[in-house]
Amino acid sequence: MRSILVIIAASIIFSISDDTVEAKGLDKGVGPYGEFWKPIPTQRYWAPDYFYTPPEEPKGVYSEEECVACHKALNPGLVKAWEESNHANFDKIDKIQNYQNIDSRLAPVTNPPYAPIGKLQDYQREKLAEIEKHLGKKLTAVGCIDCHGKIGAEKLDHAKELVMPSAAHCGECHKQEFEEFESEKHYGIPDWKPGRESHAKAYDANLDVDVWAAQDKNIVQGCDMCHNIQHKCDSCHTRHAFRASEARRPEACQTCHNGPDHPDIEYYRDSKHGSIYFIEGNSWDWNKQLKDANYISPTCQSCHMYYKGQYSHNMVRKAIMGEGDVLFYDNIFKGIKPTDYIKNSKELQSRREAWIEVCVQCHSQRFSRDYLDSMDKASDSIFHYVSDAYATIKSLYEEEILYPMPENRPKAPAPVIEKYPDLLGGFYGEFWAKGGNPSRIEKDFLYMWENDAFLVRKGLAHMNPNGFTYISWSNLLKKYVDIQSEANTLRRLAALEKKTKLRSKKIREKK
Amino acid sequence: MRSILVIIAASIIFSISDDTVEAKGLDKGVGPYGEFWKPIPTQRYWAPDYFYTPPEEPKGVYSEEECVACHKALNPGLVKAWEESNHANFDKIDKIQNYQNIDSRLAPVTNPPYAPIGKLQDYQREKLAEIEKHLGKKLTAVGCIDCHGKIGAEKLDHAKELVMPSAAHCGECHKQEFEEFESEKHYGIPDWKPGRESHAKAYDANLDVDVWAAQDKNIVQGCDMCHNIQHKCDSCHTRHAFRASEARRPEACQTCHNGPDHPDIEYYRDSKHGSIYFIEGNSWDWNKQLKDANYISPTCQSCHMYYKGQYSHNMVRKAIMGEGDVLFYDNIFKGIKPTDYIKNSKELQSRREAWIEVCVQCHSQRFSRDYLDSMDKASDSIFHYVSDAYATIKSLYEEEILYPMPENRPKAPAPVIEKYPDLLGGFYGEFWAKGGNPSRIEKDFLYMWENDAFLVRKGLAHMNPNGFTYISWSNLLKKYVDIQSEANTLRRLAALEKKTKLRSKKIREKK
Amino acid sequence: MRSILVIIAASIIFSISDDTVEAKGLDKGVGPYGEFWKPIPTQRYWAPDYFYTPPEEPKGVYSEEECVACHKALNPGLVKAWEESNHANFDKIDKIQNYQNIDSRLAPVTNPPYAPIGKLQDYQREKLAEIEKHLGKKLTAVGCIDCHGKIGAEKLDHAKELVMPSAAHCGECHKQEFEEFESEKHYGIPDWKPGRESHAKAYDANLDVDVWAAQDKNIVQGCDMCHNIQHKCDSCHTRHAFRASEARRPEACQTCHNGPDHPDIEYYRDSKHGSIYFIEGNSWDWNKQLKDANYISPTCQSCHMYYKGQYSHNMVRKAIMGEGDVLFYDNIFKGIKPTDYIKNSKELQSRREAWIEVCVQCHSQRFSRDYLDSMDKASDSIFHYVSDAYATIKSLYEEEILYPMPENRPKAPAPVIEKYPDLLGGFYGEFWAKGGNPSRIEKDFLYMWENDAFLVRKGLAHMNPNGFTYISWSNLLKKYVDIQSEANTLRRLAALEKKTKLRSKKIREKK
Known part of the structure; x- marks a missing residue:
């Protein structure tokens, strides 16, 4: 009840955009930057809802038995995995009971917290009954056509009807799980696009990234291969054993x-x-x-x-993860310290309270609260270094000492829009670079806020001591040091060039 | 007997300082730099002996049953872990015997070297008898109050008597184990403070580090979270299953x-x-x-x-681990090669002989000896690069080409004392930096001696071929290369500034 | 049959050099650069065929029983491992059958794909019969002298006859496995030396590397410790359990x-x-x-x-692994794009088809083919950056802006031959450096082609999304960015030195 109220509250805070993307072939891209790119063949599999079309061969209409017979010959591993799945073994539910004693026999050796296996049988029976009630019919198995065609269909026209199942398809049976998953869309990060970092909008969030749209899809399909969790339950429950x-x-x-x-x-x-x-x-x-x-x-x-x-x-x-970018990048431009930002957000405060409830399962209230407070306070120290590094680079830019200045170097490909000084150290530099854009000092700043700063916080959140000292804090400082020294070199070169008349004012005039 | 003699001998070589730190609240720091910092709330848990005070709530005097009842509701995971522990299951010792056959049934599949389980029962019975004799009473279980209050007490005044148990507290029952652990204090690294790298003095060694004292405790508590092993047996035997x-x-x-x-x-x-x-x-x-x-x-x-x-x-x-800092840092200033240093230390030679005894359990004498010799000889090659890098930086400093020179940049916060040229590439740079202190070239040297050099040796010691070639040796050379190139850039800039009169001699006069 | 034809075909394509290296002591090196180095004592164990001689002690002729008795006291772990091996347990083959049910009892908990254990017994019986037939005698066990002396010998003269067994020695019994292993020698990488990257010629490939020959063996024995797989079956089947x-x-x-x-x-x-x-x-x-x-x-x-x-x-x-160096380094000099190189090699095309056969065991033809195509296309994007970086460095070299220029810095030790501009960013820089050779910009390029470029491809090949985006692609770009900025700094310094007459033309004249 309480959690439902929170869902409603959150829905009000973060309204959800409903820019549904139509399913297509490989002719053109989708999403806000769809016009800038074309999908590659593998993207059919990373986002089947958007790009999948069945192969031309084989032509024919096949039964379940024919599917299995043919694919057992062609792709035996795929069929074997399905054969091990509960989908193929409804009849085994009744046999689970027989083995309930095995764990207790092993118990003294490993002292494991095994539950009576009987419960698993009960749960699976209930789940099946619930699905059957919902579908309005009895099930004896879930087979190829149920998932790769239509649930309950007897035949599949391979060249026309074959689908790669989406989460929604799984949700036709696994209603509750799908609804839980979809509810992530209602939970955004304050100051970010709604649902931006949820699993349920992960692929669309990917499509929102300008440099992803701009880059060779053969490279950036690496992003797709994770962000496709929006479409695929088998990211976690891998096919075909699930x-x-x-x-x-x-x-x-x-x-x-x-x-x-x-x-x-x-x-x-x-x-x-x-x-x-x-x-x-x-x-x-x-x-x-x-x-x-x-x-x-x-x-x-x-x-x-x-x-x-x-x-x-x-x-x-x-x-509170999305804070990474918000706390240590967006907030530089606004000059808001992490502790202030978190303290002033009702949403983040309420998430923090929910977080503490987890820790308290094993740790004391006082410890849990003090520890998460220290994570926030540590973030202020991080923010200090990140801000200072940005100020250094920004002043180089303003004094026209950055080299090459943005106006004198190749522009990042569309749809990346270069808006300086706010794009100094922008994310695009992790995936694209050319002839001095970005320059070394900007690149170091990029990895400072995008990786190290966030990772000090992540190390603290995951109770990993090296994670927030030698691994991340030290890495943050390494880049800070490199930035200061590079700034010194750039300043000295500019001063020398001015003194020797190798440097004129014409740079800015080029704009 | 032989080992007792060695303990005595070692005690003579490394006398132990006995600067006991008094337990306190959060008002002020402890250790040699205690005046420079104040503990944060989480440090109550990282070093309870020094900082822990019970929470104000709940007020009341509770029995074992009340502890369990309340914490089962508040922190079920904590209680569950204890319920799985031997502390809560003295009565199960007798049942171990029943399962002695389970392993042999599994044996043909995995071929495991299982011992007859009966021995475990014997061992646990003997151990319990020993503890009971030592305490002078029978035990039926070890519960909350035994560890978080006083052993054998029936009641605990929560707001006044609650403690977070130290190793010494565990040692009241586990006498032998505690004494073994404490005996580490007698084993220092030659040329280092006594016990500096032992587990038993780890937290105090932490307190000895100037930059730890100087830095935000919310960050450097990452050091505490490991170095607190001095106080906590549950670093390895995690609570509450132990x-x-x-x-x-x-x-x-x-x-x-x-x-x-x-x-x-x-x-x-x-x-x-x-x-x-x-x-x-x-x-x-x-x-x-x-x-x-x-x-x-x-x-x-x-x-x-x-x-x-x-x-x-x-x-x-x-x-011989502490050699890391000694072999590759301290010895640069003394000009002593690793092979000479090791050869000339009776203590290290005797440790080496003990080390070889371990290898010989599975490997031949000749192989073990030749291999550890090659580790030392490899160290001379490492030392050559580290020394050469230091010489480069030192000469930049002496010629006033380092940029910025120490006198022209922010000083590291107290209690870090900047003593140049010996502090060039000093450890403080892993945790603190500001405005060119340290500079890029010093930072590279720092990670060269503090990480890479030692890690070539560690890779050899752990028989990890990539560990001492591609991972560490190559990383060492990368920094050496960067140092040489950076030195060239700094020299060229200085020469240009001199030639163009952008650089005067006033730098040194500032001092 | 089909595979035999391919072996023959491959043998024609890659003829095998037969420069057998004679077994020796530690007096001098072996291989093409043998005259430049001397083995260290541990190399006796890394390449026993080339360097092993028995220890002088003990002197004496021993029986199997004496071996075991003595080494059980000296090196108990070694003997224990052998005791667990099949070599020591021929008599247990008959007992395997008894345990065939254990797995099915566990099955419902973990759902494992256990095979009937009976098959294992059959297999081991057949294997033993095959070996006995091949050797022409019955075996009851394989013991110390069989492997460390001569198969079937009763006695061993320890100081004269002791050997560390080579793969060929194992192959006397394990004929089929050894022949399979040796057949790798027939499979080279197009445009590389025959067998260069096979396990079966790994040690000799190591000996071919100039900087390995030039460097301290105590360091580069790390290479030996893997490349010795040419000589040692126990790289994978570790001794003495095998x-x-x-x-x-x-x-x-x-x-x-x-x-x-x-x-x-x-x-x-x-x-x-x-x-x-x-x-x-x-x-x-x-x-x-x-x-x-x-x-x-x-x-x-x-x-x-x-x-x-x-x-x-x-x-x-x-x-297609060797392509790493070929695709992204050798081909820069030839200006051949990866897709073209692969498309135009019949050998690589045929390997690709064989590769797809593996994927198709679980994945569709279309997916497998599209995915591996995308790996090749991604390689063109990588190649573009690597080529561009090389062009930058080459032009610095040609304009005499590289600093220090090759003629003004220490030469890499023999047998490394410095042939510029083709050696800019050469492999030697991962293991040797001195006074500006290589310089920072060359080092960055080295790691760009030797690690990152190849690793984007490896990440794709292993279906690891971060492996080819954040881990490798981003690392590739980081170095590209550093190279561009370093080139700018070098150009500006050179221009300033020219303008201020700090730089003359005499550099080139020195040559």
Whole structure:
């Protein structure tokens, strides 16, 4: 009840744009910058709703048995995975009971928190009954055509009707899970576009990025391969086994949540939370629902899917992540310190309270509150360095000492719009560069706010001590140091050129 | 006996300072630089002996049952972990026997080196008897008040008596383990402060670092979160399950021993030793004591806790790690090559002999000796580059070409004392920087000696081929190359400024 | 049959040089640069065929029982591992059958694809019979002398006859596996030396590298420790347990295939393929042969050991890896775009077709083909940046603006030959540097082609989205940006020096 009120409140705060994109072939792009790019063939698979069309061959109308027979020969691994899935094994639900004792036999060795397996059977029976009631018919299995055609259809015209199923398609049976997932669209980051960082609008958020639109799709399809989670349940429940037990494990998140821009798995792995998981996790019962799991240490899922006493497929209701860009980039231009920004946002304050509820499951109120406060206060120290670095670069720009000055170098390709000084150190530099645009000092500033600054905060959030000291704080300072020294070199060169008449005022006049 | 003699000998070599720090609230800092900083609230938890005071609420005197009832509602995860612990399950010791056959049933699949489980029961019975004898009474369980108040107390005044238990508190029952741990204080690194790199003096070593004292505690609490091992047994045996089986696994070390400053877990993971552990470790019996374990591949614990035939909680008796700073930094100023330094130290020679004893468990004498010799000889090559880089920077300083010169830039905050040229590339630059202090060239040198140089050696020590070639040696050379090129740029700029009269001699006069 | 034809075809394309290196002591090096270096003692173990001689002690002739008795006391871990091996347990083959039910009991918990264990027994029996037939005698065990002396010998003269077994020695029993392994020598990379990147010629390829020959062996033995796979089966099947089940797991590859030069395990780990393995792999049956394994997700082995329907110890028959250096370095000088290079090579085209066959086991033809095409097209974007960076540096060289110019700086030690401008950014700079050789801008270019460029491609090949965007593409651009800015600084300094007469033309005259 309480959570429903919050949904409504949030919906008011962040109104959702409804710019639906029509499904197409590969003729042209979609989204706000659709005119600037054309999809490549693999994008059919990254965003099937927008680009997928069936292959021309084979032509024919096939039954379930024919699908399996042919693909078992062509792509045996695909069929095997489905054969292991619950989709193909409704009849095995009744057999689960027989094995309920296996865990207790192992218990003394590994001391695992196994639940009675009987519950799993009950849950799966209830779930199936719910789906059957909802669909208005009995199910004996979920097969190829149900997902790659229409649910319940007997035949599929391969060259005309084949689809790559979207989350909405899965949602026809898995109604509750889909609705939870879709509800993420209502949770934006204050001062950002609605739903910008939710999983449920991830692909559209990708389409909003100017440099993504501008760059070679063969490279930036790397963005698609994660951001396509908007369309694909199998980002976490990988096809064709679709195990919930897989999606409940931290490694399920790591294909997207790793690397310099979002080292979540790395930071989790080396936290105490993570080390306990990696030591003991193999003895935990991953068939349990999160609400019953009660692990001895948190996982990605047990923290991020929790909100006010419930677990759901909405993972962003208490997220303050988007602050990364807001706190350490947008706010430079507004001159707002992180602690002030967070303190003055009712939405962020309420998310923080929900966050503390998670920590308190194992830690004291006082500790949890003090620790998250220290994360905010640390952010002010970060902000100080980021602001100072930006001020350095901005003054170089204003004194025309930046080299080359923006007017004397290649422009970033459309639709990237270069608006200086606000674009100094802009995000486009992570994916495009040419002949001095951006220059070294701008690039260092870009990675300072886009990676290091945020990662100090992320290290703190994930209780990873090296994550916020040697890994991120030191990296932030390295770039700050490089920026100061580069600024000195640029100033000295400009002064020398002026003195020796190698530098005139004509630069600015070029504009 | 032999090991006792060594303890005595070592005690003579490294006398231990006994500057005990009094427990306090959050009013002021502690340690040699205590006057320069104030603790933040979270430090109550990082160093409870120094800063912890109980929360004001709840007021009241509670029994064990009341603790559990209330915290089960407030912090269920915390209570659950305790419920899984041996502390809460003395009565289960007798049941261990029943399961002795489980392992052999699994044996043919995974071929694990399981011990008869019966031994575990014997061990736990003996241990309990020993503790009961030592305490002079029977125990039926270890509960909240035993650890968070006084051992054996029936009641706890929450607002007045609550404590966060220190290692010494654990040591009241776990006498032997605590004494082993404390004995680390007697093992320093030659030419360093006594106990500086031991776990048992880790927090105090932290307090000794000037830039730690100078910096925002919300950031540098990342140091506290590892260095607090001095006070906390639960760094390895995490609360509230406190499993020895957890602390025996390499992942137990990784929260502190990872990252650019000490990538131990990374280097282990990618060694053959580690790959065998990560492939087979899940089938090994972690309930076994190290002396009985006999793994097919070494773990962090099986090498580092071993010394002359025995395993103990003293992990530094054969450590040569502190050499990092000594070999590659301090010794630059003294001009002593690593091989000479090691050869001329009786203490290091004796540690080396103890080290070889570990290798010889699986490798031949000749191989072990030749390999560790090659590690030392490689260190001379590293030293050559580090020395050469320092010489370059020092000459820039002496010729007043460093830019900005120390006298023309912001000073590091107290208590950091800037003593040039010896502080060029000083450690403070990893945590603090401002307006050209340090400059890019000094920063590169800092990471050259503080990370890369040491990591070539660490890579060799951990048998990780990439660890000492592509990862560290190449990183060392990258910085060396950058230093040479930056030096050239600084020299050329200075020469141009002199020639064009943009540079006068007034710089030095400012001093 | 088809595969035999391909072997013959390949043999014609890449003729194999037969410069056999004679076994020696530690007096002098081997290989094309043997005269420039001397082996260090540890190299006896990295390349026993070339450098191993037995230790002088103990003197004596020993039986198997004496070996075990003595080494059990001296090196118990070594003997224990052997005791766990199949070599020591021929008698247990008959007992495998007894345990065939264990897996199905666990099945409902983890849903593992276990095979009937009976098959393993059959396989091992057949294998043993085959070996016995081949050797012409019955075997009851494989012991110390069989491997460290002569197969079937009863006694060993320790100081004279002791050997460290080579792959060929293993091949006396494991004929088929050795022949598969050796067949790699027939698969080179077009435009490279034959067998250069195969495992079977890895050590000799190492000896071909000029800077390896030039550098301190204590450092560059890190290369040996992986490249010695040419001589050692225990790189994957670690001694002395030699489990096939170990060698079948991805971690078996990671000691060599990790790090900035070849982050294969990292890229696999964070792909969906890898996350499934790391979640579920512990429940898979690693005793199964690859052909029967049928994992739900691929491993290093299941992709790389597969070729046209068969699995073997030849892992390079469809490899396009060597392209790294060829596509992004050699081809700069020839001005050939990656797509053109690949399209125009019959050999690479045929490997690509074989590659697609692997993907198609689980993915559609269309997807597999489109995806690998996009990898090639992405390579053109990479090539554009690498070429542009090289052009920048080359023009600096030609205008004599590079600083210091090659003629004014220390020369790389022999046998490295400096041939400019083609050696600008040459590989030697990863292992050697001195006084401005190479300079910062050349070093950045080196890591651009040697690491980042190739790693974008590797990230794509391993389906790791961050691997080819934030990790590699962004790293490539960072260096490109640094190169452009450094070039600007060098140009400005040169112009200033010319204007102020600090720079004369005498530089070139020095040559």
